[in-house]
Amino acid sequence: MLKKIKVLIVDDSALMRRLIREILQTERSIEVIGTARDGADAIEKVRQLKPDVITMDINMPIMDGLTSMQYILDEFPEIQVIILSSLTEEGKLITLEALELGAFDYIAKPSGTVSINLHVIGREIIEKITAAYKYSRKNRMKKKAVENKKNKVFLIGKKTTSARVSTNVSKVVVIGISTGGPKTLMEILPDIPEDLNAAIIVIQHMPPSFTSTFVKRIDAASPFSFKEAQAGDVIANRRGFLAPGGFQLLVRQSKYKGEYMIRLTKSPSTLFMPSVDVTMDSVLECFGGKNTIGVLMTGMGDDGANSMVRIRKAGGITIAQDEATSVVFGMPREAIERGGAEIVVPSYRIPEEIIKAIKR
Template sequence: MKPYNVLVVDDSAFMRKIISDLIESDPRFKVAATATNGQEALDKVKEIKPDLVTMDVEMPELNGLEALKQIMETHPLPVIMLSGINEQGMRETILALEGGAFDFIRKPSISNSQDIMAVGESLREQMNAAMQARERREARSAEAAAQASAAPPASSVPGVPPSPPEPAGGRPTEPFRPAASALPRTAPPARELPRPGREKPAAPGPAGPAAGEAPRKGGVRPPAKEAPAKPLLRREASRPAALERPADAAARAVRPGMASVPPSKPAAAPEPGTKGLRKLVAVGTSTGGPRALKTLLENIPGDFPAPIVIVQHMPPSFTKSLAQRLNSFSPLEVMEAEHGMVLKNGTAYVAPGGYHMKVVEMGGGQYAIQLTREEARNGHRPSVDTLFESLLPLEQLERHAVIMTGMGSDGAKMMKALYDAGVTSTFAENEETCVVYGMPRSAVELQCVTHVLPLQEIAPKLVQVVR
């Protein structure tokens, strides 16, 4: 098999050499060229048409963010960003992921050989995932084209004008555009998968606006109405201890031998919306997640009657930048979670990188965040499975679980456990809109998903179900 061609972009000659060596240790990839800045990268993309690009975030003349924007507009292809750990680099990395980058890795420490090897392993995993995702899209496109060519032309029906031609290719790579135009123009059909033995869902009510179409007034999106129900496609389909009670004792809830956690928030009177919670939404995502979370959260109204707890696979410090970015456009209040935070409606909590996040009952209808440094699970900390598992004993809550784009299978096993325990609803992003159809596919294969939807339809349906 001919190796995939990679363009390596970095203003440091030493870093270009390190990244090139890490890439070519996998025989499936070859470094076809290197570039020292964003402008040179644009020229090389046009010249050699690589299969994939690794792009430094911070460079002179034209930085990685601007170069990515132009690549997505003119020659869309997978781009993996290389980010420093300073605040500027982290902020620009989040913008790059939102703007169409496949994923990112942090730059390795040049004085630490073990760190270089770990970064190389992560980089090669992402490159292979990007190529597999591309091949899956091309296969779907070829299958769709074959079906279209076998169908009789529309013009053969008397009195019916021919339909305009469908666009060629698979799922388009999203260019860097404002949020409202970042959604695909045509949504694939949604699937609702009823549980075996359960009644068919009731007939839909009045149709509401499609996702992304609700007008904003004064910069705030009005509460979403019920989304139009889609046709049904039938398809065969140990309790953790509640360690915390009052908020001021949250820091003492750490089990013996567990690594320390961040300091808890000081005790305070219950805030509005924290007492008597009845509903909870938990979301898990990985590769492609920042953009998926943006689409999800900007379409959920600020008066949403439940807290949303989120695990996004991401290193420490980057999750704070992600939460700040999500908070800048979502009607919800979005923040990085802290140990001991009391959950309240209309708020989204992003698990901090390097910590598992759990939800624990405090009594009196209140629930709080618990952060731990337990071993990585499924190769991740935070882990979606850890979050979902913490929801199992919270039977008095109406629980909703969501899995969106990402590599691997984190979250699927515990979504199955929640489904078997009778949670209210489970959601998975469908293949057509996933950057990587790994985590959602694992859940679908376990037959534990009640709603399989394209990304832009998840928020309206979630709002409808929760309300």
């Protein structure tokens, strides 16, 4: 008999609780074992019902979702929490904080705190609950990644400025990442040195209104400057760029000799915008294989897998995150199976592999 995924729904809106339940009842592998009306109620229900996955609202009376989540994960670290958040400015900040504190993933409510059209994201809710359950069953050993996180200190606003920025780009590192990305990026980017002789472009699957907020957290945690990419930005060594949500990020040669610039476009239209494949192909076209380093990390689907194959065939270096440390082993697995991953390592070893690749 198929073991069903036990889900607890936490939302202060009775309508939202009902709509989420209706969506989940369409999936035979999921069982809604209970609902909670606020964060405090959620803690009690978790102790009673022992769910596998929780869908958690953020803004609730008595106790908010973020506080409740921290209590729950402290007592039951094996439970996976998916945040359902509205895209208000406050909601974006708290959602990103929740991801860094251990939430599995987030889902943006389509039309605010009470979204009567929740059905439009029904498939996404089901897919992420399923992915969260599979991840919890892996019981992965975090080892060094956990130790690094505990010992790491982020120096916000205290970047050194000794390294001189050069627009004569040596190499370009393109990192493609999706589900589990925000937390993973905050673990690996601080370990990449400030005097990096390359530029870094990060393609994180994220809604348009999230990237401008998320990049501030990346910039604060990274030894070198990180910004949300804008059309006309010049690619430079020792600089990081986060692709904005809702656009494709392309790299094109500028009219000035030796300079390459960022171009943002709505074409081609793909499932994910930005698309890892689109950006990797663009960088490969401009810089050639020997100057392109492709990195594919945790995420659902196969975005970036084909480009990793093309980069490797062109003589570039390709790095994929291993299964043990991936929140969702989708994108990197596809790259490995298609022959596009020259190097497969745990997430905590990716910074050192990037450094070695740049020095080759």
